[in-house]
Amino acid sequence: MSDEKFSVQKSEQEWAAELTPQQYRVLRQHGTERPGTSPLNDEKRPGTFRCAACGQPLFAADTKYESCSGWPSFFAPLEGSVGTRSDSSLFMTRTEVHCSRCGGHLGHVFPDGPRPTGLRFCMNGVALAFAPAEDKG
Numbered sequence: 001m002s003d004e005k006f007s008v009q010k011s012e013q014e015w016a017a018e019l020t021p022q023q024y025r026v027l028r029q030h031g032t033e034r035p036g037t038s039p040l041n042d043e044k045r046p047g048t049f050r051c052a053a054c055g056q057p058l059f060a061a062d063t064k065y066e067s068c069s070g071w072p073s074f075f076a077p078l079e080g081s082v083g084t085r086s087d088s089s090l091f092m093t094r095t096e097v098h099c100s101r102c103g104g105h106l107g108h109v110f111p112d113g114p115r116p117t118g119l120r121f122c123m124n125g126v127a128l129a130f131a132p133a134e135d136k137g
């Protein structure tokens with residue numbers, strides 16, 4: 001179904017060596033972290049959320065909002081940064097979200113987000129790495 005090509009391609013052994021076990025389980029095996037466990041839930045500084053696997057910038061901090069789901073949530077990704085595909089696991093159809101550069105699984109997108117997009121990108125914090133904006137003061 002998907003013929004996406006990812007510019008960053010590594011073997012599963014290489015990913016397993018580079019990522020923490022928790023990152024590997026989410027990014028490469030479509031795992032889901034326990035809600036409320038990510039320190040990024042409370043991250044409110046300006047900056048950029050990057051893919052924890054390949055470093056691609058995925059979300060700007062000003063698109064993050066408090067969804068009270070227990071996972072970091074955003075209403076829009078940076079342009080071209082993520083891909084989606086239909087996911088029919090767990091007896092329901094959801095839309096899976098992954099990094100467009102390395103294919104790493106990030107989370108899911110739901111149609112119950114705030115304006116302007118109406119979308120909720122529900123991300124696993126362990127799949128993200130936060131880079132604070134440079135303090136120009």
Ligand SMILES: [Zn+2]
Nearest residue numbers: 051054099102
């Ligand atoms: Zn990536």
